[in-house]
Structure formats: C-alpha cells, structure tokens
Amino acid sequence: MLRQTANKKRQGAPRRRMGDTMNLGRLLSDVARRLPERRGLVWGAQSWTWAEIDARVNALVAALAARGLGKGDKLLVHARNCNQLFESQWAAFKLGAVWVPTNVRLTPPEVGYLARNSDAEALIYEDAFPEHADATGLDKRIAIGQPRSGEDAYEALVAEHAGAQGFEAEVSRNDPCWFFYTSGTTGKPKGGVLTHGQMAFVVTNHIADLMPDTGPEDVSLVVAPLSHGAGAHALPQVARGACSVIPGTTAFDEAECWRLVEEYRVTNLFTVPTILNRLVQHEAVDRYDHASLKYVIYAGAPMYREDQKEALAKLGKVIVQYYGLGEVTGNITVLPRELHDLDDARMPLGSCGYPRTGMEIAIKAPDGRRLGPDQNGEICVRGPAVFGGYYKNDEANAKALQDGWFHTGDLGRTDTRGFLFITGRASDMYISGGSNVYPREAEEVLLSHPAVGEVAVLGVPDPKWGEAGVAVAVLADGQEADEDKLLTFLDGKLAKYKWPRRVFFWPELPKSGYGKVPKHLIRQTLYARGDLQEGKGP
Template sequence: MSGADPKGGVTPCTTRVMNLSHFVTQAARRHADGIAFVWGEKQWSWREMEARVNAMAHALVHEFGLKKGDRVLVQSANSNQMFESMFATFRVGAVWVPTNFRQTPDEVAYLAESSGSVLMICQANFASHARACLASEGSSIKSVIAIGASDIGDDYDAIVERNLGKTLTSEAVDRDDPCWYFYTSGTTGRPKAAVLTHGQMAFVINNHHGDLFPATTHEDRSIVVAPLSHGAGVHQLCQVAHAATTILMPSDKMDVDAFWRLVQEWKVTNLFTVPTIVKMLVEDPAVNRYDRSSLRYVIYAGAPMYRADQKKALETLGPILVQYFGLGEVTGAITVLPPMLHSLDDGPEARVGTCGYERTGMQMQIQDDKGNEVAQGETGEICAMGPAVFAGYYNNPEANAKAFRDGWFRTGDLGHIDETGFLYITGRASDMYISGGSNVYPREVEEKLLMHPALNEVAILGVPDPFWGEVGIAVCTLRPGSLTDGNELRAWLDGKVSRYKLPKKFVFWDEMPKSAYGKIAKKLIREELEKRGDLDDMSEKLSA
C-alpha cells in the first residue's frame, strides 16, 4: 500500500481568490451613502469612493496601458488620492508600490529601479523625486500622474474627473498574485520589496478582525496617525473590508490637540500606531480636554512598548490597548496581546514584558543558529510560519535564502517563550552585543532605565572596545524640567541588572532620532553618534 496522499485525493482545480479592490465595491453596495473617508473639511461616501476608484482604474488601463502584474510606484504623504490609488491599482491586477514619503529623490529612484515600476503616482511637492525616477538609467517608469498641479505629469483629480462614470471589472487574480510590494525600512543595507499577495492579504484581513479589533462594523471610525505606505495602510484596508470610516489627520505633522479633537468630533473607535506615538498622545495635556470614551481599540505595533509607557497609557486610556508583533514580511501577524491581558499589576500573573501569544492560524518557534527548536524559556531567533507570511522578496534570491529555513520565516528578532506560549522579545539580533564574552540584550537594560523618573526615552547601542570587545552607550532624552547624569543613572541601575550589562557611557540629547513611522531608529542614532564624535571620544577614553 502506498503512502498517504497529502492532498487527500483531491486535485486542486483553481487558486482563484477575490481581488481585494472588491471590498470598496461591497461597501458601496451595502452603505452607498455612508461616509468612507474624511480629510479636513472634505468627505467622500462609499458611492463616491467606488466611482473614483473605478475612474482611476479605467484610466490606468485605457490611458496609461497598465497591465496585470505591472508595478505602480506611489510617492505621497497621506491623502485621499493615495488611499484610492491602492484600490485602483489592485483593481487592474497591478502591484501597489508605496514609498516612505520622507525618503530622498535618490532613494526613491532606487525603489523605482528595484521594483521595476512602469508608472509613478507622485504628489506635486515631490516633483524632484519624480524627475529622479524618470532620469534614472535603471528605471522603467514611462509616465507620472501628479497629485496636484505640476509639470511632472497629468493631474490625478483631472484624470478621475474625465473618467467618472466609466467602470472597470476587477482583474481576475489567483491566491499568489502580488498586490503590494511592502518595502522594508532598510535598517541594514538597501530596502527590500516584500511581496504581499491577494490571497495572503485576505487571510491577514480576517486575522486582524478576529484578533485585533473584533466586532468592527460600518459604524466604526478609524483615525490615521501613521503613513498609509506601511502598517497603517494594512490597518485601513481592514477597515474598508467592514466599511468602517477612515479619518485622516489634517496634515502629516503630528498635532496631538487636533488628534483628540477629531476623536471627540467623529467618535473614533480605533487606531493603529507605534509605541512612541501612544506615549506622545497620552502624555500631552490635550488627552484630558476632549471626550475619548468612544475609543475601543488602540492598536500598537512596530516595537515593544516599554513598561513605564504601557502603564501610563493604561492609566490614562483604560483597558483598550492591543499589541501585536510581526514584521512587514508577516504583515504583523505573529502574536497578539489583547486588552484583557494588558495589566497595571506587576505581579507574576501580569506577564510583564510579553507581546502575547500566537495569532490565529499562525505558528511560532524559537530556534538556534542551526534551525533547531530551543528549550522552553531559552533565548533564540523568533521564527514563524502560516498564511500571513509573505511570498518572498522580489528579485532577491540571496535575501530569500537568508530569510527562510525549512519553511520557517526568520524574523531576525530574539526572544523566548514561556510554558503557556507567551512570547517575550529580547531585541533584534543586530542589537545584541557581546561584552567580555557575555551576550547583552539592550532592551532589558532600557526597560530598567525608563523606570527612572527623569528619563523620557533611551536607546542603548553596543560599540567596539579594545578590552571588553564591546560595551554599551546609552543615549537618553529627559522629561521636561528633569535633571540627571550618567553617574546617577549608573548608580541607580546597580543591583537591578548585572554589572557587565551597565552602559559605560551616557549621553543626553534634546531629541531622539526616529524613523518616518515614529519608531526610535538605532541606525539613525548610531549615525548621529558618529557625526557628533561621541563614539570617537568614547573609544579614546576607553583605550586610554
């Protein structure tokens, strides 16, 4: 008798899935006059949103010759046009390639080349980015659509106006057809395009609804405080799936008072952000000037939240925090810590420091350098598998070979799992440094330092040392009106962490460098340390 048939005797006849742009069509059918999108004084109903998406999709095909599988580069801050471009691109069966809009023209030109984009949608005030892409020898971009009046190309809204009333049937797509090139932040080397597909994203949307913001309906309101090019775009796609209203901040500058005013005005129920923005929102006096009782889910990801900041947010907002962990390559879907497991109590039952348990349909494993699962509680690399994992990096076999091992995606993050399956992140593998032969995970020390009343933010980096191999340097920002110094902080840490983990130097800055998505960026911090000469100064002192 032959071995068991792994497919159960069934021959798959199709991998056809719904084109994700159909979510807009569904919302327009069920809630035609419901508010789809709000930006400043302007509002669009679902009927209007569907008409505009249809018009642009029709133009992409019939005016610009876009075909299934073509890539569309989008350089824009948050706007209704950028939001619409996602669905118009999906409808054609093409691939949406949004950039980090704060990147330089040369950096965006690299994205144009590496993605193979043939068309660019570019906000008018980024005209130099469009020109750099058009001038690049390796770029395939033939045309530019301008958001706003510009000589770089035809105006987006004018194109929509002349195509209103025209429709385009959504292109047939299979489960593994790409819909989005999600560029990594490029903390090491050049950014890489993680390929997200229609089938994968359909799973992620259901997973997000089940694990992060259950019972979301067309009566919900979601406010956007992060660029739609990355995690916020995934979050808003999920909101569209249930016809919830999306509300943009009036500008790309973070105005905390305006945020809380909009929460009150629109009775906002959910938002996605990163820990540093949550910290900003709850520490500003404006948090108590407006009614925020409508908020049901404040979802944060992108980095673990320090315990001191988590407690402050819980005290201010109540039990509405939701944390999830995952990279863009896994569209965030590795673990979840729901509101009921966020606790002000620091006792053993509180599981302080965890980022939750496995997401629905996902599996996680802690592995050593050879791919073996480590013992419970032992630190290793966090690896994941499941339908939320991306298809791979576009045109980058070397990166794919490093990212996947025996079917597992390697996150590059370090952590351990307790006996009940809760994950604790130690830090990035690239953040760890070895001092005197012992591994030091900066996050553990950062957590302790942030309990000091004078400190607002802190980041610890490992730097070379001729005697110890590597030592830590702590970059700190202070709370307004507070004073401290390195000697006091070192004495305060003594006894709270092992002595070999103590930073050898403390520096104090007015502001911490952050990425375009509001996360503390150690790559930028290291560059700033080098620019200021702090690393040279440290090396001289330590080697003297």
C-alpha cells in the same frame, strides 16, 4: 504501498488555477454595494461615501488601463496621507497591478532606487515632491495637484473616466498586490511581496484578533502613514464598513487628533509607541472626550512598562499590542486589551502576547533546532500571513525563508503558556566579555527612572571586552540627571555586565519614518560627534 498511495493522492489532487482567489479590491466593491450612502472616508473638511469612493477608484482603474497598465504592472506612489493615496491602493488591487507606496521622508535618490528596484511602470505623486518624481525616471506620471509638462492630473483623469464600470482582475492566491518595502536600516530597502491570498488572511486576522467587533458604526483615526502599517490597518476598516478619518494637517498634531476623536467618535486607531506616548502626554488628552475609544493598537516597537501604565491611566483598558513585521503584515502575536492592566500581577509583563490565530511561532537556535520555553533564540513564524518573498533578492530569501519558516531576525523566548518575550534584534545584541547582552533589559530599567524620557542602549567595539554598551538618554521635561546617577540607579536591578559603560544625553533620539529608533544611526552620530573614538571603546 503507503508511498504508492500517497503518490496517487498527489496525482489526483486538484491543481490551483488562475482566478482561484478573491481579488482584494472586491472588499471595497462589496461594501459600496452594501452601504452606498454611508460615509467611508474623511480627509480634513472633505468626506466621501462608500459609493463615491468606489466610483472614484473605478475611474482611476479605467484611467490607468487606458495608459497601458494591467495585471502585474508596478504602480509607484509617493504622497502624504490623502484620499488619493487611499484610492490608489484600491485601484492597484482591482487592476491586478502591484501597489508600491513609498515613505515620503525618503530622499529623491532613495525613491529613484525604489522605482528601479520594483520595475515600476508608472508613478502617482503629490505635486509637493517634483524632485522625487524626476528621480524615478518614469515617463508615465500622474500628479496629485498641479501637473507639469507631459504629466496627467489625477483629478482630471478621475473626471474624464467618471462612471467607468467596476472591474476586478482575476487573480490567484500568490499574485502580488503590494510591495512592502522595509525601512532599510541595514543596506538597501527590500521589497516584500504581499499577495492577494495572504492579505485576505491578514484582513480577516486583524478583525479577529485586534478589533473583533468592528462594524459600520465604527470610526478609525489614521495617525500613521497609509503607505505602511496604517495602510494594512485600513483594509479591515473597509472590509467591515468602518469609516477612516485622515487629519487635514500635514504635520502630526496631537491636539487635532484628540479633537477628531471627539468630533467623529473615533473607536479605533493604529499607531507606534512613540506616537502613542506623545498623544497620551499631550495636554489635549484631557480637553477632549475620548470615551468612544475601544481599541488603541500599537506596534512597530516594544512599549516600555512605564509608558503602558501611563496610557492605561489616561485611556483605560483600550490598548492592544501586536508584534509583526511587514513580511507577515503584523501577524505574529497579539496582547489584547483585556491582558493590559495597571497591576503588574495581572498581565504578562514584558510580553508582546501570544500567537495570532492561524499562525505558529518557533524559537530557533543558530543550527535550526527548535528551542523550548525560556530559551533565547531567533523568533521564527509560519502560517498564511507569511509574504511571498523579497522581490528580486534571492540572497535575502534564502536567509529569511528556511525550512518552511520565516526568520524574523528578532531574538526572543516564549514561556510555558506560549507568550512571547522579545529580547532584541539579532543585530542589536552585543557580546561583552563573552556574554550576550540584550539592550532592551537595560533600557527597561533606565526608563523606570523618573528623569528619563527616552533611552537607547547599543553595543560598540571595545578593545578589552570585544564590545561594550553605551546609552543615549533624553531627559523628561523639567528633570535633571547625570551619568553617575543613572548608572548608580542600575545597581541591584541589573547584572553589572549588562550595564552601559557610558551615558550620553541628547535633546532627542532620531526616529525613522516608521517611528522606530535606528540604532545604527545613533552609533554613527556618536563617532561623528567625537563622543566615541574608533579603536578606543567607550
């Protein structure tokens, strides 16, 4: 009887229909109607009101439609931060197309791969990257700047279609709006399918959990690529009518960032720990007024305790941490500004925070069992922020999406209060003499040494122990240290099986386009330089 009743309920339940979800592009349309004359975007010496931004986006939508693009078509975009990159995102959304931004640090063959993998129909690219454009093999090309033969000029198209009527395609919750490509630290990059319904939740969640009082009086500084995390951060700014400021310099310039904070009374910014460290440690932080800052949000990698303290000492209680991957668009945990403190006793040390509103975290064993507090396992998450899967990659989907959970590939544990502690990537963990070793533990201790500016610990093959750890350290300015001093420093602070066997000193650590330290590249470089030899261990 119960089963019959349940079946009847399912039969009578309303079905989702096409057009059952707001097109994400309406966020821009709405703010342009509500705040037409308020400044919405600044790039260098130029600025645009919300009405002007929306008009330019509508013109681009009309231009793309005139060239045969429509709902579901993939629009590849390769450009550094600029107003056109910002506009292309909203144009793709309104058209019902899929925005496929690239990382400008990619090589032409890598961009060519993204074009083929995404089934891109057209390309918008900055004219500084002609080889990248050619590698895509696409015929429909729009150049930001000077077009070449057979290409359209972005600004000419916007001018040609000026005054175009606003348009927002009808979409459903699961219709894709953005392919968020992974950084590809192992294998080829995978295209995470972000959808209109998912991203509507992400925008709401970012406002609720990261910067809850954001409104038209706020200003956001863009210091990371809009093609990835900063692009997601820009969406709630638009939703709340907050202006975004893009530095006019092509290279990252700490002094220019602080000057803009003072000039525009910037209230929030999104960055990664490595960039936040550079901002805090630069002398310009003391030359410019940054009292307007309310939220300095960092994500993308763990921030070590010594770096947290330095940021708090310089900026005050404004830093906010979140943990999340592109596949859930940052929505896993939050450690709000009120839980950041210089006093170790007043914050959950080493934690990246508690679950985001509407999201659930589980720590799982390899056999799928859900583990209890203080047990280490894989971090899994479910909720409305989980993406629609990887584009054309059934194998990756089967691995990442199991039993209704997204499996992050990160390792961690929760405490009895639900705070999450990341112990490393599953791929970073190594097994030495039968014991699991999580490199982050050694990294935390080594970074507390005054001579160490940056450090990465990783496992390498060892004939005796199976795997053993090595450390690559970057010394802080004006500091000296050697291998013996750093290893001795670990004594009494870390179990000896967790110690790295060797310490190498480099002038800098390699960084990906997302500010992360790719340990596979460090490992390759150690062998290529002859610091390590195959089969011999460290």
